[in-house]
Amino acid sequence: MSLETRMGWIDPSNSLSLVRQCALAGVSRATWYSHQSLKPASGDDLQVCHLIDQAYTQRPFYGSRRMVRCLKDRGLTVNRKRVQRLMASMGLAGMAPGPNTSRKHPQNRIYPYLLRGLQVVRPNQVWSTDITYVRLARGFAYLVAIIDWYSRKVLSWRISNSMDSAFCVDCLEDALATHGKPEIFNSDQGSQFTSTTFTDILKREE
Missing domain, CATH: 1.10.260 (434 Repressor (Amino-terminal Domain))
Known part of the structure; x- marks a missing residue:
């Protein structure tokens, strides 16, 4: 691409x-x-x-x-x-080191990368998700978002005060209910996105 x-x-x-x-x-x-x-x-x-x-x-x-x-x-x-x-x-400013939002779980399955050389030409062909953090006065809040690679639209997002998979699952369920299902779902394969709770929802939509 x-x-x-x-x-x-x-x-x-x-x-x-x-x-x-x-x-x-x-x-x-x-x-x-x-x-x-x-x-x-x-x-x-x-x-x-x-x-x-x-x-x-x-x-x-x-x-x-x-x-x-x-x-x-x-x-x-x-x-x-x-x-x-x-x-x-460049819009860059130093910040205090934050938590690792991409930590992998050693027992979760690692999935192959499917986007190398792929032409993204239509909506719902590829969705992508990631977690970032928002620094607060007394800690961090975590933001997960799902975007459509073709339209660049944010399909769903959620904020949580913890890094468990529940808010990621809720975000995914909302995106699927509102926008249909993607052909490919891409993530950094952090533990939230490779958990069976999360991947079972994607498998259900196959």
């Missing part, structure tokens, strides 16, 4: 965050920003953006000060004001 096609799925006005949309589409944020009206003015800035994006993907709790040190460790000396400007243009 071409980069331009996957870039077209990303919509800043969508209720799903831009960071999560980029992750689901398999497009780096720096690549997306480089195609927008807010793209860096120079090739040098674009190179720095790519390095910032790589570092931020690995360590999203890095602010500009630690990002400067990280870039220096990678052989690039950039002043902090420039890093602050580029991070702001």
